[in-house]
Amino acid sequence: ILNVEQSPQxxxxxxxxxxxxxxxxxxxxxxALHWYxxxxxxxxxxxxxxxxxxxxxxxxxxxxxxxxxxxxxxxxIKGSQPEDSATYLCALGKSSGSARQLTxxxxxxxxxxx
Amino acid sequence: xxxxxxxxxxxxxxxxxKVFLECVQDMDHENMFWYRQDPGLGLRLxxxxxxxxxxxxxxxxxxxxxxxxxxxxxxxxLESASTSQTSMYLxxxxLTGNGYTxxxxxxxxxx
Numbered sequence: 001i002l003n004v005e006q007s008p009q010x011x012x013x014x015x016x017x018x019x020x021x022x023x024x025x026x027x028x029x030x031x032a033l034h035w036y037x038x039x040x041x042x043x044x045x046x047x048x049x050x051x052x053x054x055x056x057x058x059x060x061x062x063x064x065x066x067x068x069x070x071x072x073x074x075x076x077i078k079g080s081q082p083e084d085s086a087t088y089l090c091a092l093g094k095s096s097g098s099a100r101q102l103t104x105x106x107x108x109x110x111x112x113x114x
Numbered sequence: 115x116x117x118x119x120x121x122x123x124x125x126x127x128x129x130x131x132k133v134f135l136e137c138v139q140d141m142d143h144e145n146m147f148w149y150r151q152d153p154g155l156g157l158r159l160x161x162x163x164x165x166x167x168x169x170x171x172x173x174x175x176x177x178x179x180x181x182x183x184x185x186x187x188x189x190x191x192l193e194s195a196s197t198s199q200t201s202m203y204l205x206x207x208x209l210t211g212n213g214y215t216x217x218x219x220x221x222x223x224x225x
Contacts, residue, residue: 009154034213043118043216044204089157093211101147101172102214106156 002026004092006105013080014113020076021108023090027071032093034102035064035075039086047075047088080112117141120205120217127224133192135220137205143215145208146188148172148180150201151219157204163188164210195224 005024013019025033032051038044048057053068061078077084087109091102121136139146145164149157149172159172161180169180177199181189188207192199200223206214 004156006156032211036213036216041218043218044214046213046215049213091157101145101159101162103159104149104157106154 002092002094002103004090004103004105006088006090006108008108009106010109010111012111012113015080015082017080017112018076018078019080019110020074021088021110023073023075023105025071025073025090025092027068029094030068030071030092033066033068033073034091034093035073036089036091037086038089038107044089075108077110080110082112082114085110085112118205118207118215118217120203120220122220123218125220125222127192127195127222129196129224131192131195131224133195133222133224135190135192135203135205135222137188137190137207137217138186139188139207139215140186141207141215142185143207143209144185145210146182147206147208147214148178148188148190149204149206150174151204152201160190195222197224200224 035047036044048064050066055066063076066073087107089107091104118139127133147162148160163169163182179191203220205217208214
């Protein structure tokens, strides 16, 4: 079983603060790293898919970076808003015959206080 | 709007009952998945299917079975429900190599 770790487990920030969290994964047989955003009572929603070392993706105030050699990805939120409150999941896809399936971390639960 | 639909949002069942959780997708995706989500443990893969009538065990298949008779439908079966199977169950589908589209989840309570 792959070990995908996310830290911190939970985070409270004030509205307007910028924040970031980490996803760590084994770097061997890397295929893709996915980030999802999961709001309470809704379905997890895809944010980014990254495949290349050094990839950087951006969507509004949210961005992500990828380092496949050292096995980590950062998710950044600039100027957090209450609507950013959600659980952020990262997931690893491996290349060895299981490109179909993703292994998820346990998530970082973000609460943005007004 | 493309989607994955899970038949029930909330379900309460008794210990020992046979439970069916249904999932339907309208995107013609070949891959479908069942995960459970428990606090502090993240999403854990129970079973997945990459084609009709094909299935593979995930990380925690014990106590579960699945059925995929049609491409759009993937059913999770709890043969004899136990309290340890109280959880949030998420279905997802994908094209190979792409990200997942998730259903909205079924919160199952076994009493």
